[in-house]
Amino acid sequence: MSVRLAHGIDAAPRPAPVHAVVALGANLGSRHETLAAAVDELRRLTLTTDVRVSASIETVAVTLQGEDADAPRYLNAVAVLETRLSPGELLASLHRIEARHGRVRRERWGDRTLDLDLITYGDERIDRDDLVVPHPRAHEREFVLAPWLDVDPNAEIPGRGRVADLLEKLRGGVR
Structure with missing residues (x-):
């Protein structure tokens, strides 16, 4: 039996694990400590394993x-x-982690204690009011691509291609 979340996305557990990518960012407060604590919380998420984190x-x-x-x-x-x-x-789990670390959603792209973005969820393409994956701007963000490449070459x-190629193109390289 599946459960419907308030924002309408099916919450039934998957029968097999899916590879997901989460971008983490913080520019207020104790940034290093906040990111470390958020990673610890990701590692404790139910039904989630093999959490690897970039530098x-x-x-x-x-x-x-x-x-x-x-x-x-x-x-x-x-x-x-x-x-x-x-x-x-x-x-929803990412939003709960953000809230525990003082995340307040006042302005789009504003300063924040913690930002957790779901970048990809397997090969799925989801386009809803509350969730878009792959993340629509990930391919344009060096601060997503460079650390991602660090943890997964x-x-x-x-729909966009290899992260290494996207990063090279973003940095002005020709490939």
Whole structure:
């Protein structure tokens, strides 16, 4: 029997694990400690195993107006994991972790204590009001691609291609 979440995504556990990618970011508070605690919480998620995390990188804040060198800098990382949670339940779990770390959703792309984005969920393509995977801007974000490549050199974004190629193109390389 499946359970319907408030936002409408089926919450039934999957019969087999699905490979998922989560981007982590923080630019307020104790960034290193917050990311470490969030990773610990990812590792404790029910029906989730094999959580591997990239090295952290520091990046300039990106706002709706573009890069903001005056805003607090972000610490970013990527986690890859295997989960039997449905995409909706995984997203709800990510939102609960954010809330426990003081995440407040006041403005789009604003400063935050913790940001957890579901980047991919297997090869699935989901386009709903509350969830879009693959993440629609992941292929444009060096702060997602570089740490992801660090933890998974063979990574691919469904419909976009190899992460290594996307990163090279973003950095101005020709391939």
